């Protein structure tokens with residue numbers, strides 16, 4: 068699919084329509100815009116001026132260099148660059164409006180477990196910039212990223228994105244690539260990306276478009292060769308460390324995020340892979356106007372010079388914040404000179420790992436640097452953030468009317484904004500009808516202004532220093548990328564695919580068939596007489612308890628790794644918990660039922676087959692019991708964060724359930740008897756007896772029968788068999804209780820995940 072085309076553009080100027088861009092010649096596919104949004108032009112714009120990209124209603128791609136507007140002619144070429152992440156226009160329009168993000172964090176202090184980790188850390192990253200956070204191990208880099216992504220509470224300070232405080236809407240939009248690679252280990256890389264695309268790309272994109280997008284990301288991150296390899300873990304080898312890292316980034320890149328936070332993306336990579344990854348990110352930031360923050364340990368000098376800005380941390384405090392190319396001057400200024408040919412990254416890290424006195428000197432020099440004129444004004448103590456306007460509407464939108472005037476819809480309490488088209492080089496030879504305008508600066512702060520051309524009805528963003536977003540739409544920003552139905556469908560498929568190798572593993576098959584045959588042989592063709600009654604009951608009790616334990620502990624052990632993945636996905640706002648929960652139940656249902664059914668098919672006919680209806684009803688109760696046990700296991704697994712605790716609780720519950728099931732102990736003291744009503748096995752076992760002994764040939768009395776009724780008749784009715792065990796509920800009541808168990812534990816599991824174990 069050709070994503071990259073070479074285009075030549077002219078600016079047509081006429082008295083009636085003013086200046087606008089027209090394609091002078093188009094080679095390749097029309098509409099395949101390959102630069103996302105307005106960017107500070109690099110390619111084809113040697114002057115480094117703003118390049119505008121927009122789409123007309125006819126789907127044409129317009130690129131104009133503002134600098135050249137006055138010259139009436141623009142030639143912009145965007146050449147193929149396989150390392151850049153570009154989104155084809157027809158896909159990009161589905162990914163939502165392009166929203167460059169300016170990240171400002173000021174005076175951030177964080178305490179974790181009563182230990183102060185970060186103190187008064189500040190910084191600004193603008194769209195198109197790559198900020199590196201560096202510092203010795205344990206200095207607080209990850210904690211800072213956690214704070215910037217809204218995953219930990221600030222003691223003081225603020226985090227603003229496009230001048231809005233970090234809120235739920237932004238948290239969902241931030242892409243945070245964690246240091247650990249959290250995936251379903253049995254899925255291949257391609258399957259992982261496909262599911263992520265189907266879940267996180269909007270419903271307005273077709274399946275084919277989503278898959279094309281996956282292909283593109285795989286191509287960009289050079290993952291073709293390993294796309295069909297499983298992710299793997301320490302038990303089963305899969306992707307290499309570097310491939311996992313890139314897979315992690317690929318999953319996040321799918322949604323075309325405006326702000327990316329990456330924790331140690333180069334750790335575990337060789338120098339070439341690290342360089343290639345960082346140049347991808349650099350390109351991504353530059354060409355797509357993205358804001359990227361990475362933490363790095365010890366970058367090579369090549370990588371170091373790729374960064375635009377550096378935040379150097381030392382014991383949780385800022386040791387340097389500013390342009391990378393000025394860090395050497397900063398250290399020179401305090402008498403610490405880098406030796407020639409020495410990697411500046413190594414040098415500065417050595418300094419911040421030096422003596423206490425040296426570190427104090429660096430930190431205090433960094434504090435003094437705040438008085439320098441080039442220090443970002445947003446970080447100055449007297450900067451008034453959004454106290455004048457409320458956070459939401461610091462951004463404002465203006466409309467360019469057909470008469471050439473600009474109408475501004477700013478909030479009443481905003482300071483006056485002077486929109487200066489001259490300032491924006493946008494006269495285009497016709498002052499009455501400027502094509503594009505940018506905001507100017509008020510006394511204290513620049514205000515983000517998007518100017519909408521009435522004839523195109525489309526917002527463009529700009530600012531002479533930084534970029535604002537198109538208007539934030541509040542609540543709809545919190546809506547999910549896909550419908551409940553899509554989420555349910557995709558998650559069910561993923562659950563099925565992910566759980567199948569685990570639940571239907573070769574070992575589980577061997578265990579099931581082996582036990583089925585063994586149980587069949589042990590209780591082979593039992594006669595229907597009192598002497599064999601205990602054995603028939605033994606088969607039933609063994610079957611119900613075995614599958615209870617199998618399902619309960621299966622659910623218990625599989626949930627902790629799954630919790631990691633769903634927490635990560637929930638934090639990124641990928642889907643509703645309810646969709647996941649329902650999908651988990653439905654997706655795993657066929658797998659949960661397969662092995663007990665196989666066991667039943669093998670062992671029951673060996674025991675003695677009466678009728679298909681008995682066979683099927685017994686199977687139904689065995690399966691119901693298994694599903695109930697699975698729900699209890701899932702509930703315990705979801706509630707307990709500590710595996711040891713959950714195993715202890717489960718062992719206690721399942722063993723008590725067996726003891727009170729009605730087979731092992733029949734003369735239970737009255738004060739303990741109530742416990743049998745909490746035993747799910749009790750109900751399933753009773754029902755199996757009711758079904759088995761109600762149909763077919765009756766159970767014949769023994770010559771020395773222990774049943775009183777045998778004094779008057781030759782066979783034992785089912786009621787008498789159950790009475791011995793102290794059970795008196797009918798079939799329907801036992802079934803109802805089992806269904807209630809199922810419902811209650813499923814609902815409890817959901818409530819725990821929704822309210823008590825929310826990812827933070």
Ligand SMILES: Nc1ncnc2c1ncn2[C@@H]1O[C@H](COP(=O)(O)OP(=O)(O)OP(=O)(O)O)[C@@H](O)[C@H]1O
Nearest residue numbers: 179180182184202203204205206207208209210211
């Ligand atoms: N939950 C926690 N409880 C106690 N201490 C914590 C916790 N989380 C982090 N810390 C401490 O905070 C400090 C900073 O941790 P952080 O993970 O942010 O460092 P880092 O700079 O990312 O380190 P590295 O480069 O080794 O990954 C460390 O000393 C760590 O032990």
